[in-house]
Amino acid sequence: MKNIKFLFVALLVASLALWSCESDDDTDLSLAxxxxxxxxxxxxxxxxxxxxxxxxxxxxxxxxxxxxxxxxxxxxxxxxxxxxxxxxxxxxxxxxxxxxxxxxxxxxxxxxxxxxSFRAPENLLITVSESATSNYGVSVSASADFETSFEVAFGEDPALAAVPFMEGDVVNYDYTGVGTFTIRVTALSGGAAVTEVTEVVIIADPVTLPLNFESSTLNYNMIPFEAAVSIITNPDTSVGNLSSKVVSIEKTGALTYGGVVVPLSGPIDFSGPQSLRIKTWSPMPIGTKVTVKMESSNGAISTADYDAFTTKVGEWETLFFDTTGVDTTQPFSRFVVFFDLGGAPTNDVNYFDDIELADGPPILLPLDFEDTNRIYNIGTNNGAYSIISNPVPDLVNSSNTVMQFVRPATGPNNYSLVAIVVDQPVAFNATTSFTLKVYSPRVGLPVWLKIERIGNGGLFQEVTSVTTTVANGWEELTFNSFTGSTTADLRNIVIFFDPLGTTASPETIYIDDLIKTN
Known part of the structure; x- marks a missing residue:
């Protein structure tokens, strides 16, 4: 029995030796x-x-x-x-x-x-700079004579041990929030002698676009001239502007150019949109001029003045400033905003909010397709759309531009539709209604109107009972009897053309002037 066991062990050793010899031919991955x-x-x-x-x-x-x-x-x-x-x-x-x-x-x-070295370090110099990767970060380095190493404490958490580093090293640290902190750098010697230097840093949110004035910790550092300016609680929280905070501006004195400088933390990034949108509220007459220009940090470089004109009184609206041709290579890092530039002060208090870069004006109701600057977000199903000159103007609709929808020949249970996303949620109550101008090739074309939440079509308001009564002519359809629920953020407007119906040949339909009447 012992001999058999010995033979088994010997065979196992031989087998391992053979495997080891064979594995010598394999590629040694460690060489790579x-x-x-x-x-x-x-x-x-x-x-x-x-x-x-x-x-x-x-x-x-x-x-x-x-x-x-x-x-x-x-x-x-x-x-x-x-x-x-x-x-x-x-x-x-x-x-x-x-x-x-x-x-x-x-x-x-x-x-x-x-x-x-056992003498105290001398000529201790520290460098504290903003982090290149974090809005809340700093980078620290140091040099000294007769030092052996350094330690740095960042002043946020007293329980946090100081970080050791050597001359030539850079120590990075990210603060957890805004505040004022004392950075302490200690130069160590070979003995007990040390030399210390402190520097105070202020960590603040950067002032960048889009600018909404909502931060409670940020110092916006606005510079008024011939005007009283402050950030206040929004006096009119409505669908037009749900923000909590806005800027109040009132021209004072006898001069006509009262305004405010709104600085940013760095140059404007023009890699995307290059024009501007600003929400405004004015008690002044419709057509009041609002002026914006951009400047370098010291005002030495400036754009031209860009003007937009109010269309409402005592309501929030979004104005578009077309800055086509602006020199985007310049380090523009602040805005100047005026109301009624050139007009004498009237003691009117105006408000503005939400400065942002944009390609075009906001897409808002009413939808009339007249502004060529507007860039629409439109989708279709079982059909194709285009925005064209009105091919059949008449007394009902003499506007210049309309939307054309070509509905192909379809079988049953098909949904032909066009969907238009607007930038402002549509509010509903028990009496909400809409009108829509429609040019139909036949009488009895069912037209449905649905406004739904983007990304969740199960939240919506809808009317499905309206049909055309005129063939080959414009008419105005009315949509009412919505449920009036308070469902929020309904921004996707969907218009259906004879949904579920069957047609043997294509139909061309025109729509225009979708207006929320109350």
Whole structure:
């Protein structure tokens, strides 16, 4: 029995040996590994004038480090990843060298001077700069004479240990929120003597577009001239502007150019839209001029004045400022806003809000397709649309531009429709109604009107009982008897043409002037 067991073990050893020999022919994947990278050294000198130094190597793709002490001996120590070494040094400068080795035997060397000095560091200079990647971040570096290393505390959390670093290193830190913080940098010597410098930093939200004036921590630093300006609670929270905060402006004095400068934290990014939209509220007559221009941070570079004119009295509306031709290579970083520029002060208080870049005016009710600047978000099903010159103007509809919808020949249970997204939610109550001008090729064409939530068509208001009574002529259809629920954010307007009906040949239908009448 013992002999049998021995034979089994011998066969197993032979089998393993054979597998090992065969595996020698396989490709050694470790040979493809890149040499270690980001190799570095951090020194921590005990603050008791003993000269005891803890040497901590670091790097990526490393299996071991060999640290050469460079203290007049040839001695070194091999460390695994995460280990450190300790050595006592006399005062002086030592070019400590580390050789990092990876699994494939490739090496990378790095040398850093260890300065052991028992006098207090001198000429400590620190640099604190804004982070390039975070609105709440800072980067810290330092230099000094007779220092061995540094520590930095960022002043946000007293329980957080100071971060050690070496001259030439940059330490990055992200604050968790806005506030005023004291950064303390300590230069360490080889003994107990240290030198400290502090710098106060203020972390604030950046003022960027779109600008809505809602932040409770942000200092908008607006600069009024010949005007009284403040950020106040929105006096008219309506469908036109649901914001909590808006800017109030009143021209004062006897001059005609009262306005306000609205600075940003940096130059405007024109990589996308280049024109402007601003929400305004004015008690002044319809046609009151609102003027905007853009300037560099010191006002030395300026655009032309861009004008828009109010269309409402005592209501919020969104005005569009066409800045076609503006030189987008200039560092424009602030706006100047005027109401009734050139007119004498009238003691009227105006408001504005939500400054943003945009390609065109907002898409709002009523929909009349007359403004060529508007860029519509339109979808269709079982049909094709186009915005064209009115091909059949008459007394009912003499407007210049209408929407054409070509409905193809369809079988039963097909939905032919056009959907238009508007920028402002449509509000409903028990008496809400709409009118729509329609040109139909036949009497009895069913037209449905549905307003639904984008992304959730199950939330909607709809009327399905309206049909045309005129063939080959314009007529105005009325849609009422909505449920009047308070369903919010209904912005997708869908118009159906004979849904579920069958036609043997295509039909061309025109629509215009969708108006919410109450």
């Amino acid at each position: 590994l890149e040499a270690p990278k980001d190799v570095g050294l951090v020194f921590n000198i005990t603050q008791d004038n003993s000269g005891l130094v803890t040497i901590s190597p670091s790097g990526e793709d490393v299996t071991s480090f060999e640290v050469f002490y460079a203290d007049g001996t040839d001695e070194s120590i091999v460390l695994a990843l995460g280990e450190n070494a300790q050595r006592s040094y006399a005062e002086g400068t030592y070019p400590v060298r580390v050789v990092a080795t990876n699994l494939g035997g490739k090496t990378t060397e790095f040398t850093r001077d260890l300065v052991v």
